[in-house]
Amino acid sequence: MRLNSFKYLVKQGFSGLWFNRVNSFASLCVMTISLLMVGISVLVSFNVTKMIGAIESRNEVIVVIKDGTPENNITLLGSQLSSNPNVFEVNYYSRDEALAGMQEGMTEDEKSLFQFMSENPLPDCYRIRVSDIDKLSDTVNQIQQLEFVEQVQSPNDFANILTSIRNVSAILFSAVTLSLIIVCFVIISNSTRASVYARRREISIMRYVGASKSFVEIPFFVEGLVIGVVSAAIAFGLTWFAYSEIFSMFTTDMNMLSIFGLTAIIPFESIAVRIAIAYVLVGIILSAVGTVISTRKHLKA
Amino acid sequence: MVEFRNVSYTYPNGQHALSHVNLKIEDNEFAFVVGANGAGKSTLIKLILRELNATEGEVIVNGFNLSKMKQRKIPKLRRTIGVVFQDFRLIPNMTVYDNVAFALRVIDAPTKYIRSRVPYVISLVGLTAKAKSYPNDLSGGEQQRVALARALVNDPQLIIADEPTGNVDPARSFEIVDLLKAINECGTTVMMVTHQHELVRYFGGRIININTGAIVFDEIIAGSAALDDETEGGE
Numbered sequence: 001m002r003l004n005s006f007k008y009l010v011k012q013g014f015s016g017l018w019f020n021r022v023n024s025f026a027s028l029c030v031m032t033i034s035l036l037m038v039g040i041s042v043l044v045s046f047n048v049t050k051m052i053g054a055i056e057s058r059n060e061v062i063v064v065i066k067d068g069t070p071e072n073n074i075t076l077l078g079s080q081l082s083s084n085p086n087v088f089e090v091n092y093y094s095r096d097e098a099l100a101g102m103q104e105g106m107t108e109d110e111k112s113l114f115q116f117m118s119e120n121p122l123p124d125c126y127r128i129r130v131s132d133i134d135k136l137s138d139t140v141n142q143i144q145q146l147e148f149v150e151q152v153q154s155p156n157d158f159a160n161i162l163t164s165i166r167n168v169s170a171i172l173f174s175a176v177t178l179s180l181i182i183v184c185f186v187i188i189s190n191s192t193r194a195s196v197y198a199r200r201r202e203i204s205i206m207r208y209v210g211a212s213k214s215f216v217e218i219p220f221f222v223e224g225l226v227i228g229v230v231s232a233a234i235a236f237g238l239t240w241f242a243y244s245e246i247f248s249m250f251t252t253d254m255n256m257l258s259i260f261g262l263t264a265i266i267p268f269e270s271i272a273v274r275i276a277i278a279y280v281l282v283g284i285i286l287s288a289v290g291t292v293i294s295t296r297k298h299l300k301a
Numbered sequence: 302m303v304e305f306r307n308v309s310y311t312y313p314n315g316q317h318a319l320s321h322v323n324l325k326i327e328d329n330e331f332a333f334v335v336g337a338n339g340a341g342k343s344t345l346i347k348l349i350l351r352e353l354n355a356t357e358g359e360v361i362v363n364g365f366n367l368s369k370m371k372q373r374k375i376p377k378l379r380r381t382i383g384v385v386f387q388d389f390r391l392i393p394n395m396t397v398y399d400n401v402a403f404a405l406r407v408i409d410a411p412t413k414y415i416r417s418r419v420p421y422v423i424s425l426v427g428l429t430a431k432a433k434s435y436p437n438d439l440s441g442g443e444q445q446r447v448a449l450a451r452a453l454v455n456d457p458q459l460i461i462a463d464e465p466t467g468n469v470d471p472a473r474s475f476e477i478v479d480l481l482k483a484i485n486e487c488g489t490t491v492m493m494v495t496h497q498h499e500l501v502r503y504f505g506g507r508i509i510n511i512n513t514g515a516i517v518f519d520e521i522i523a524g525s526a527a528l529d530d531e532t533e534g535g536e
Contacts (some may be wrong), residue, residue, distance in 0.1 A: 005409045011357060202392055203401075208350070210379035211407035 013222025023191035035235035041173030091112035224291025308358035383452030442473030
C-alpha cells in the first residue's frame with residue numbers, strides 16, 4: 001500500500017471517530033473502565049501475593065515441647081521439624097530464653113515479681129517458619145502428630161484471611177473483567193455498526209469501484225486502535241495516580257507499616273512498564289480486534 | 302465482453318429471477334437493456350458485478366469467469382467495470398473533484414496519476430468549471446455526469462449504466478446517452494438499462510428485452526436519430 005493511501009485511510013479513521021463521537025466516547029469510557037478493572041485485579045493480586053510473602057517470611061509457628069522431655073528427644077524433634085518440606089527455619093528457644101524474652105521490656109517492679117518463683121513456668125519450644133502459608137494448617141496438623149509436642153501455636157486465622165482475600169479477589173475480578181469484556185464487545189459492535197451506517201454510501205461506492213477488503217476495513221480498524229490506545233493511556237494515568245496515593249498511605253501509616261512492613265507494597269515504578277504494556281495490549285486486542293470482527297459482521301449485511 | 306451461458310438465478314426465497322439466459326455483448330458494443338420492473342434486469346447487473354453468483358450456468362465478464370471466482374478476486378473484476386446508478390450515489394460532503402478522485406484513491410492509485418487523470422475526466426464530461434462544487438449545488442444532469450466521470454476515471458473496459466436518466470429531466474437524458482455513446486466510440490463497452498423507450502427509439506442500436514427472467518428480444522434496430530440524419534443527408 002502506498003504511503004499516501006495509508007495516510008488517507010488513517011485520516012478516514014480519525015474523521016470516523018469524530019463523526020461518530022458519541023459512540024466513540026461511550027466505547028472509550030467502557031474500555032477505560034474495563035482496563036482499570038483488569039489493572040486493579042492484576043495489582044491487587046501482585047500485592048496480596050507480596051504481602052502474604054512478607055507475612056510468611058515473618059510469621060512464626062511455636063511448637064511447645066512437653067514438659068520433662070529429655071534432651072536427646074528434643075534434638076530428635078528438632079530434626080523431625082527440619083525434615084518437614086514446608087518448614088524452612090527451625091530455632092530452638094529454651095525456657096530460660098523465653099523467660100528472659102518475657103522480662104525484656106518490663107519495668108523493674110514487674111520483674112521483681114519473678115523473684116518469688118521457685119522455677120521457670122515457661123516451656124521449652126521450637127520456633128519454626130513455614131515457606132507456604134497456604135499449607136500452614138496441614139503443616140500444623142502434621143507437627144501436632146509428632147511425639148513430645150504439647151501444643152502448636154500458629155497465626156492460622158490471619159493466614160486464612162489473606163489466602164481468602166487472594167482467592168476471592170481473583171474470582172471477583174475475573175468475573176467483573178469478563179463481564180466488562182462482554183460489555184465492551186457489545187458497545188464496540190454497536191459503535192461500529194453506527195460508523196458503518198454513517199459511511200454506507202462511501203462503502204458501497206468503494207465496493208463498486210473495486211476497493212480491496214482491507215481498504216474498506218482499515219478506517220474502522222484505525223478507529224478501534226485509537227480508542228484502545230487512548231483508553232489504555234487514560235487507564236494507565238488513573239492507575240498511576242490512585243496507586244501512588246495508596247502506596248503513600250501504606251508507607252506513611254504506622255499501623256499499615258507494622259502489619260505489612262515497608263517492602264510489602266510494590267512501588268509503582270517497578271511495575272509501571274509491565275502495567276503499561278498490559279494496558280496497551282489488552283486495549284488494542286479488545287478494541288481493534290472487536291472492531292474488525294464487528295466490521296466484518298456489519299459489512300456483510 | 303459480457304457472456305452469459307445458460308445462466309439461471311434463483312433467490313434464496315425461491316423466486317426465479319433469471320432462467321437459462323444466453324447473452325453475449327462483445328467488446329466496444331453499446332447495448333440497451335429494457336424490461337418491466339421485476340423482469341430480471343437488476344439481477345443481470347448484480348450477476349455481472351458478482352454481487353450474486355449464478356445458481357446455474359456461467360457468467361464471463363472481461364475475461365473473468367465469475368462462477369469460479371474467489372471472493373478476494375472480486376475487487377480485481379470490479380476495477381474493469383464502471384457503474385452508474387439512477388440515484389447518482391455521490392458523496393455529498395465531497396466536491397466534484399474529490400468524488401471522482403475517490404474512485405482512484407480507494408484502489409490505491411498513485412497521487413500523481415490521480416492529479417492528472419481526474420481533471421482530464423472531469424473535462425470529458427464538461428464539468429471543469431464545477432470541479433470545486435458540491436453535488437447538492439448541481440442539477441440532476443450534472444450530478445449524473447459526475448457519476449459518469451467517476452465510473453470512467455478507472456478507465457474501465459465496461460460501463461454499466463443502471464437507469465442513468467431516471468432522475469434527470471428529459472432534455473438532459475439525451476445528453477447523458479450522447480455522452481455514453483461518445484465513451485463507447487472511444488472503445489468502452491456500454492450496457493445501459495433503461496425504462497425510457499423514447500431514448501431507445503431515438504438512439505436505436507442493440508436492444509435486449511428481458512421479460513420474466515428470459516430474453517424475449519435481442520436485435521439491432523435503427524434509431525430515429527439515425528433516420529433523421531439520413532433524411533437530413535438526403536435533403
